[in-house]
Amino acid sequence: MKGFRYLSNVATLELDQGRCIGCGRCLEVCPHQVFVLEARRACIGDRDACMECGACAGNCPVDAISVDSGVGCATGIINEWLREKKIPGLGGGSCG
Amino acid sequence: MSDHLGACKARWGINRMDFLVPPGLYAIGTPTPEAPVLVTANYKMTYDLVRRVLAGRNVWLLVLETFGINVWCAAGKGTFGTGELVRRVAESGLAKVVTHRRVTLPILGAPGIAAHEVLKQTGFSVRYATIRAEDLPEYLDNGERTTPAMRELSFTMYERLVLVPVEIVLVLKTLLVLGGGLYLAALILAGSSAALTALLGYLGAVFTGIALGPVLLPFIPGRSFAVKGALAGLAFSAVFYAVAGGALWSWPVQLASFLAFPAVSSFYTLNFTGCTTYTSRSGVKKEMRLSLPVLGGALVASLCLALVGTLVK
Known part of the structure; x- marks a missing residue:
């Protein structure tokens, strides 16, 4: 995305090129142009641009893509951590 | 219409x-x-x-x-x-x-x-x-x-601006509880004028983190939202110091204000990652693992400083 760049080397996006059938769906759904098609296979061209929305993984017909997607705000992640540790959170603060 | x-x-x-x-x-x-x-x-x-x-x-x-x-x-x-x-x-x-x-x-x-x-x-x-x-x-x-x-x-200034109101509404309850608590504690320890100053500073720091940080996002240096928020908070602390007559405060209170306000702003700007369309969840997790201990430490240190500053005066 023009003018915006987040942290490097954090995205969990993985692509198993062996499974890829080159349908190009991932290029279609990715809002950050992370993928490129080379020799009828998708490959990850810009992993650091990935925001882990999960669109590519969910729309891949051969399950070749994996990514840890989910809530991305601090409050949401704190609540998630609290839930994992079975500590009741403060409630409120999360978006809907 | x-x-x-x-x-x-x-x-x-x-x-x-x-x-x-x-x-x-x-x-x-x-x-x-x-x-x-x-x-x-x-x-x-x-x-x-x-x-x-x-x-x-x-x-x-x-x-x-x-x-x-x-x-x-x-x-x-x-x-x-x-x-x-x-x-x-x-x-x-x-x-x-x-x-x-x-x-x-x-x-x-x-x-x-x-x-x-x-x-x-x-x-x-x-x-x-x-x-x-x-x-x-x-x-x-x-x-x-x-x-x-x-x-x-895209993530234009207008697109960022329209997200701010609902973010403010979401924290109103927290503001009421924490702001109220802060005001009461300061009221008991240091009197009504100090309590009002502390409350205004806290609210200003929250507003800086929720509104100013996100709106000025691309203009604040760094990629980390916690850092961006802290920088915005630091700027706010300086302005608040000048406007609220910080030169008259005791030095521990001065130091406390420059620790606590940036920490508060930093957290709220970090929380804005949930509204953007370019931050990854793994990135936010990394930022939180690094920044939460620092922010927590800064808050605890500033509370101690404020306490010392008030008691020794």
Whole structure:
């Protein structure tokens, strides 16, 4: 995305090129142009641009893509951590 | 105009849940059985926008039940999802209404959808059209082809600004509790004028983190939201120091203000990552692992300093 760049080397996006059938769906759904098609296979061209929305993984017909997607705000992640540790959170603060 | 007023209210979280459009199949103009079927969410702001940009055209509009949530957030939650789309296609009798077997979806709806599953379960193939509804007319005129520009996300100052009100509403409860607690503690320890100063400083730091940080996002150095927030908070601390007569405070209180306010701002700007369309969850987790201990430490240290500063005076 023009003018915006987040942290490097954090995205969990993985692509198993062996499974890829080159349908190009991932290029279609990715809002950050992370993928490129080379020799009828998708490959990850810009992993650091990935925001882990999960669109590519969910729309891949051969399950070749994996990514840890989910809530991305601090409050949401704190609540998630609290839930994992079975500590009741403060409630409120999360978006809907 | 009333739509506009309603949109403004919804942005502040007022009557947000009245902003539902009944899900189902709608005709815009007089669509033929060959006309495209566009899919959207039942958030009224989204629905109104889609209808407005498609005015004068003849298309079908399939509205999914996303419980009044926009496409992007609903896709993240899965309500704008494969299950709902499959159900709505069946319930509306879409296969009898149109002769083709294509449904056109917004690109930001893709996280909730598995296109191959939709095809398998309904016989309809999924096309992802554009990110912005405003690009739909061009997409339709273009022979339903997506140009690179239609796939390009933006995050303009206006787009960031409209997110601020609801963020403020979401923290009101916390503000009341923490701000009230801070005021009372300062009132007991240092008197009413100090309590008011502390409260105003706290509220200012929160506002800096929630509003100023996000709005000025690309202009604040660094990639980390925690760092951006801390820098904005530091600037606020300096301004507050000048305006509130900080030169008269004892040095521990001065130091405390420059620790606590940036920490508060930093947390709220970090929380804004949930509203952006370019921050990854793993990145936010990393930022939190690094920044929360620092922020917590800064707050504890500043409370101790303020206490010392007040007691030794």
